Amino acid sequence: xxxxxxxxxxxxxxxxxxxxxxxxxxxxxxxxxxxxxxxxxxxxxxxxxxxxxxxxxxxxxxxxxxxxxxxxxxxxxxxxxxxxxxxxxxxxx
Amino acid sequence: xxxxxxxxxxxxxxxxxxxxxxxxxxxxxxxxxxxxxxxxxxxxxxxxxxxxxxxxxxxxxxxxxxxxxxxxxxxxxxxxxxxxxxxxxxxxxxxxxxxxxxxxxxxxxxxxxxxxxxxxxxxxxxxxxxxxxxxxxxxxxxxxxxxxxxxxxxxxxxxxxxxxxxxxxxxxxxxxxxxxxxxxxxxxxxxxxxxxxxxxxxxxxxxxxxxxxxxxxxxxxxxxxxxxxxxxxxxxxxxxxxxxxxxxxxxxxxxxxxxxxxxxxx
Numbered sequence: 631x632x633x634x635x636x637x638x639x640x641x642x643x644x645x646x647x648x649x650x651x652x653x654x655x656x657x658x659x660x661x662x663x664x665x666x667x668x669x670x671x672x673x674x675x676x677x678x679x680x681x682x683x684x685x686x687x688x689x690x691x692x693x694x695x696x697x698x699x700x701x702x703x704x705x706x707x708x709x710x711x712x713x714x715x716x717x718x719x720x721x722x723x
Numbered sequence: 724x725x726x727x728x729x730x731x732x733x734x735x736x737x738x739x740x741x742x743x744x745x746x747x748x749x750x751x752x753x754x755x756x757x758x759x760x761x762x763x764x765x766x767x768x769x770x771x772x773x774x775x776x777x778x779x780x781x782x783x784x785x786x787x788x789x790x791x792x793x794x795x796x797x798x799x800x801x802x803x804x805x806x807x808x809x810x811x812x813x814x815x816x817x818x819x820x821x822x823x824x825x826x827x828x829x830x831x832x833x834x835x836x837x838x839x840x841x842x843x844x845x846x847x848x849x850x851x852x853x854x855x856x857x858x859x860x861x862x863x864x865x866x867x868x869x870x871x872x873x874x875x876x877x878x879x880x881x882x883x884x885x886x887x888x889x890x891x892x893x894x895x896x897x898x899x900x901x902x903x904x905x906x907x908x909x910x911x912x913x914x915x916x917x918x919x920x921x922x923x924x925x926x927x928x929x930x931x932x933x934x935x936x937x938x939x940x941x942x943x944x945x946x947x948x949x950x951x952x953x954x955x956x957x958x959x960x961x962x963x964x965x966x967x968x969x970x971x972x973x974x975x976x977x978x979x980x981x982x983x984x985x986x987x988x989x
Contacts, residue, residue, distance in 0.1 A: 647779035650853040680768035681776075682855030683761055684888030684898045690757035694856060696750065703746070 635661075639670055651678050655697065662705035671698045769891045776849050776861065816879045816975045819952045823942050826913055843877065843985040844868055849894070852978050858902035858923055860885065862984065865895045875987040878976035882952055883945045884925075887986065897984070901925045901974060909953055910944045911937050911970070919943070919953070925978045927954065929970040933961060943972055 638661060646654060654674060661668040675698025683692060752760075791798045846862035855861070864870055870890045876897045878884040888898035900907050905921035911929070915937055919927040931937060937956060945951045954972040961968040 647775055648783060651856045677768065677772070678856065679757075680761065680765050681772055682850065682857050682859050682861065682896070683757070683765075684857065684859055684896045685758050685761040685765065686888070687758065689755055690761065691754045692757045692760065696753050699746075699749065699753070 635665065642670065642674065646674065646677065651682075651694070654678075655701065658698075658701070662701060663709075666706075666709070668702065668705070671702055674698060765889065766891050769894055773849075773891075773894050777863065780847075780849050812975065812977065813879050816882050816952060819942055819955060819975065820881045823944055823952055830913070842988040844870070844988055846876075846895075846984050846986055848981050848984055851981055852899065852924060858899040858905075858921070859888065860897040860899065860978075860981070860984065862895050862897055862986075863893070864986065865891045865893045867893050869988070870895050870986060871988075874989075877951070877985040877987060878974070878978070878981055880985065882974060882976050884974060884976055884978065884981075884984065895986075897986075899925070899978060901927055901978070907953075908946060910946045911935075911956065912941045913944075916946075917970075919972075925974040925976065927972050927974070929972075930967050931970055933966055933968050935968070937968075937970060 642654070642657060642661075645657065649657075655671075658668065658671045658674060662671060672695065675694040675696070676692070678694035679692040683690070683694070791801055844864060846864045848860050849863055850859075850861040852858050852860075860876070862876075870887055872887055872890055874887040875883055876885045876887065883900065885897045885899040885902075887895050889896040898905065899921070900919070901921040901923060903921055903923045907919045907921075909917055909919045909929070911917055911931075915931070915935060917929045917931060919929050922928050929943075937959065939956050939959060941956045943953045943955060945953045952975065954974055956970055956972055958971040959968055960971065
């Protein structure tokens with residue numbers, strides 16, 4: 631189980647340098663559905679913001695991280711509402 | 724039927740409340756503290772990721788070259804097609820530039836003797852708009868080449884496309900003028916001043932009073948001592964009930980395939 635997650639993370643990390651930002655978020659959807667807490671999506675959003683967002687004066691929302699947070703919270707809320715969803719044992723420990 | 728509460732049910736409400744408070748704090752920090760977070764962590768993140776981004780750029784280049792040569796019967800056609808498309812885009816930009824310069828030449832004959840020399844620095848584009856959601860370009864020159872925030876970036880040698888927004892040790896972030904909400908003073912033709920507003924992906928919108936002397940095809944110029952082409956009017960939208968008309972145009976540079984840009988240095 632952990633190996634699968636590690637491989638998944640590695641693939642996401644490599645694709646980060648090759649794929650458009652929206653495709654990366656799409657690729658995190660299986661992880662968000664599969665794992666109880668897929669925090670990697672936050673790291674991805676933060677990396678996009680830190681590398682590509684130009685600092686500016688005034689309010690500068692980090693949309694990438696906010697989108698990642700929203701996806702994570704939505705996936706958790708949706709999973710709680712699903713009776714048949716059983717997170718992997720490794721994640722619920 | 725009533726069921727007994729689980730052993731930690733009492734704490735659950737408190738835990739939920741603190742999780743909610745933490746989430747609210749996090750969201751507010753990401754909205755209002757974004758600028759601080761970026762100025763603290765972006766240089767380090769950039770320094771860490773730059774070698775990987777450069778390596779990915781090389782790999783991408785080699786893979787696309789290998790894919791082209793794999794189908795060798797098509798490869799030459801593909802290469803020729805790309806080269807011709809690139810030349811055509813450059814020629815179009817130069818032609819627009821030339822028409823505008825002819826007009827400028829006529830106007831400036833009166834002020835002979837005034838010369839402007841420009842230094843430009845060639846930069847390799849490491850990431851383009853579809854990789855970043857912010858209409859920014861990551862380039863491979865930075866403080867090591869004396870880049871400064873505010874320097875203008877040119878595409879196809881003469882088209883203004885953006886400004887340096889952040890300078891790191893060996894890289895810089897160029898914010899495109901077409902980034903949503905970005906405003907830029909421009910001149911339509913040689914007499915109509917206007918404000919171009921970026922709408923993303925190399926597209927712009929200008930709001931003008933109805934009846935302005937603007938027509939489709941008019942050059943849009945970036946005003947300076949040596950004016951540079953910015954685009955040309957592509958569509959004018961006007962509503963009978965509206966006192967304004969909307970002018971739409973696109974940068975002549977294809978930002979999604981940009982490999983090199985020049986940075987104008989004072």
